[in-house]
Amino acid sequence: MCTCAGSSSMLGSKPKQRKKKHQQGVNRCSSSSSWAILCCCSILAFTVVRGAGLPLGGDEEDEAAASLDVDASWAKAREIPQTLFGVFFEEINHAGAGGLWAELVSNRGFEAHINNTPTIDPWSVIGDESSLHLTTDRVSCFTKNVVALRMEVLCEKCLPGGVGVYNPGFWGMNIEGGKAYHLVMYVKSTRPSELTVQLTSSDGLQTLASATITVSGTSNWTKLEQKLVAKGTNRTSRLQITTSQKGTVWFDQVSLMPADTYKGHGFHTELITMLLDLKPRFMRFPGGCFVEGNWLRNAFRWKETIGPWEERPGHYGDVWNYWTDDGLGFYEFLLLAEDLGALPVWVFNAGISHNDGLDMIEPFVKDALDGLEFAMGSEESAWGSIRAAMGHPERFPLKYVAIGNEDCLKEFYQDAYPDIQIISNCDHLPLAHPADLYDSHIYANATYMFLQKNKFDTAPRTRPKAFVSEYAVQGNKDPGKATLYASLAEAAFLIGLEKNSDAVEMASYAPLFVNDNDRRWLPDAIVFNSWQQYGTPSYWMQMLFRESSGAVIHPVSVISSYSDSLAASAITWKDTENSFLRVKIVNFGSHAVNLTIHATGLEVGVSAKGSRVTVLTSNNVMQGNSFGNPNNVVPVTRELRGAGAEMQTLLAPYSFTAFDLALEHY
Numbered sequence: 045m046c047t048c049a050g051s052s053s054m055l056g057s058k059p060k061q062r063k064k065k066h067q068q069g070v071n072r073c074s075s076s077s078s079w080a081i082l083c084c085c086s087i088l089a090f091t092v093v094r095g096a097g098l099p100l101g102g103d104e105e106d107e108a109a110a111s112l113d114v115d116a117s118w119a120k121a122r123e124i125p126q127t128l129f130g131v132f133f134e135e136i137n138h139a140g141a142g143g144l145w146a147e148l149v150s151n152r153g154f155e156a157h158i159n160n161t162p163t164i165d166p167w168s169v170i171g172d173e174s175s176l177h178l179t180t181d182r183v184s185c186f187t188k189n190v191v192a193l194r195m196e197v198l199c200e201k202c203l204p205g206g207v208g209v210y211n212p213g214f215w216g217m218n219i220e221g222g223k224a225y226h227l228v229m230y231v232k233s234t235r236p237s238e239l240t241v242q243l244t245s246s247d248g249l250q251t252l253a254s255a256t257i258t259v260s261g262t263s264n265w266t267k268l269e270q271k272l273v274a275k276g277t278n279r280t281s282r283l284q285i286t287t288s289q290k291g292t293v294w295f296d297q298v299s300l301m302p303a304d305t306y307k308g309h310g311f312h313t314e315l316i317t318m319l320l321d322l323k324p325r326f327m328r329f330p331g332g333c334f335v336e337g338n339w340l341r342n343a344f345r346w347k348e349t350i351g352p353w354e355e356r357p358g359h360y361g362d363v364w365n366y367w368t369d370d371g372l373g374f375y376e377f378l379l380l381a382e383d384l385g386a387l388p389v390w391v392f393n394a395g396i397s398h399n400d401g402l403d404m405i406e407p408f409v410k411d412a413l414d415g416l417e418f419a420m421g422s423e424e425s426a427w428g429s430i431r432a433a434m435g436h437p438e439r440f441p442l443k444y445v446a447i448g449n450e451d452c453l454k455e456f457y458q459d460a461y462p463d464i465q466i467i468s469n470c471d472h473l474p475l476a477h478p479a480d481l482y483d484s485h486i487y488a489n490a491t492y493m494f495l496q497k498n499k500f501d502t503a504p505r506t507r508p509k510a511f512v513s514e515y516a517v518q519g520n521k522d523p524g525k526a527t528l529y530a531s532l533a534e535a536a537f538l539i540g541l542e543k544n545s546d547a548v549e550m551a552s553y554a555p556l557f558v559n560d561n562d563r564r565w566l567p568d569a570i571v572f573n574s575w576q577q578y579g580t581p582s583y584w585m586q587m588l589f590r591e592s593s594g595a596v597i598h599p600v601s602v603i604s605s606y607s608d609s610l611a612a613s614a615i616t617w618k619d620t621e622n623s624f625l626r627v628k629i630v631n632f633g634s635h636a637v638n639l640t641i642h643a644t645g646l647e648v649g650v651s652a653k654g655s656r657v658t659v660l661t662s663n664n665v666m667q668g669n670s671f672g673n674p675n676n677v678v679p680v681t682r683e684l685r686g687a688g689a690e691m692q693t694l695l696a697p698y699s700f701t702a703f704d705l706a707l708e709h710y
């Protein structure tokens with residue numbers, strides 16, 4: 045978020061009513077203009093937007109007036125669940141493979157198959173048919189990964205530089221000068237030979253790192269490890285392995301990992317940092333439809349994703365149509381949740397896919413119980429011992445499990461772990477089976493999403509509580525981009541969840557990530573490629589809710605003829621030193637709003653020192669962010685010098701504003 049101080053402000057003084065046509069895109073950050081509410085780094089933060097064709101707006105020649113009353117007394121306050129807002133990770137859009145999981149080699153074990161057809165893609169040949177012959181060979185030393193790559197070198201005097209194979213990774217490897225990369229590969233050869241391993245540009249003409257490895261002529265597989273330090277930067281690099289000597293060499297399990305993954309756990313540092321900034325209280329994984337598959341044979345099977353990475357067979361995700369080596373497996377998901385300080389929420393397969401299922405649920409119940417033992421069992425238990433051998437003798441705090449995804453067909457009873465919270469995938473009440481929570485997915489256009497702020501007003505306050513595990517605006521005017529307009533509707537919806545957090549226990553946006561080269565599902569919260577990343581307005585909107593979980597919510601009332609376009613909430617939250625009354629309000633219409641805030645029932649006063657206001661808006665409501673302009677629509681924060689229990693301000697059209705009022709110490 046952009047932060048600035050000393051900007052001009054209308055807070056603390058009553059804004060003048062005026063009727064004037066406003067032009068979209070005109071910068072009014074001048075000291076003589078009453079529209080100079082907030083400017084930072086030459087970004088127009090409060091502005092007027094013409095909302096032509098957009099619903100819920102009124103006559104944009106007029107400003108509207110509204111009064112927001114906050115009962116900040118403790119008598120009617122209620123604690124928000126500690127778990128209200130979290131994240132949902134699904135292997136979709138290459139979110140993990142080629143994304144959060146930092147492995148740079150695609151199809152590292154040569155096991156990939158697409159629609160039951162084996163392939164070595166994206167591995168490619170360096171040389172021609174007269175000098176080199178490539179085939180797959182089922183001679184691997186790994187029992188679950190029997191396929192290896194057989195490279196027969198035919199030339200007695202090979203071309204300068206040799207012949208061999210290269211792997212471009214996931215649309216190019218981001219190799220950065222001065223950084224180290226750890227290469228691991230398994231090799232055997234019919235005769236002693238020398239291999240040259242290199243990191244090069246995509247055309248092979250620029251060498252970024254190089255090393256020569258000697259392979260003894262033996263029938264046994266040898267594990268080779270090599271540290272490569274890049275002497276230059278190239279964003280679309282490749283790994284290549286070449287030789288100039290005649291003979292046959294087999295390769296298997298070729299891995300290249302950056303040395304600087306987060307905590308050495310294999311996660312892309314920049315992407316996990318964006319998740320850490322959201323302060324999620326839980327992490328749902330690994331899907332979504334990824335859990336089920338179109339067919340059960342392609343479903344995510346957690347037991348195939350643990351243990352040494354070389355022994356993981358990988359699988360074809362037939363819903364999102366790409367192969368994963370499952371380096372990001374069940375153990376890594378649990379580790380990721382721990383790194384985020386979030387409670388894991390495991391979605392397990394309930395014996396059903398999109399197209400087939402099994403009548404016998406017992407094997408899947410046993411599979412789920414084994415998974416719980418892997419996560420929570422003692423290190424002496426059968427599955428807990430495997431977790432301990434992987435480097436985590438401590439138990440993971442797995443407290444939530446979800447039975448499948450969007451199927452509502454299976455029941456799950458268990459007594460072995462009575463403290464586990466069971467999440468049903470039936471999204472309606474009453475449930476026909478016992479559960480602690482029920483799962484609700486809400487995808488809608490922006491107008492409908494805004495109206496969903498009241499969805500849970502009449503929901504039962506008894507268990508089971510709601511878990512909104514997937515929500516997002518879709519179908520707005522440009523669904524290929526997450527826009528400000530979408531994020532405002534989502535913010536209003538989350539305000540509704542805050543106010544109904546005695547009926548709703550958890551919520552998460554979906555999808556979380558999208559690789560710019562594989563935009564299968566749009567929009568998403570975080571967009572990335574091999575070397576860049578940015579948050580969409582929907583990501584930045586969530587930043588203003590990261591203090592809500594575990595906070596105290598207060599009753600609010602909005603009085604205005606324009607209230608159908610407003611959504612507001614108030615919470616009390618604490619940082620390490622201070623307490624704040626945070627008042628959030630979404631203006632989802634084309635009017636600017638003269639807002640009066642009244643906070644009553646405070647036991648202490650409001651201090652201007654430490655108070656601040658944060659605004660998410662833009663001069664075009666249908667704008668988003670991009671690699672070229674990642675901060676086009678982001679929250680802007682400034683000091684709130686006119687802070688008080690009663691104050692007046694001007695809300696920009698199509699804006700999301702959070703007032704953090706610092707509370708005086710006793």
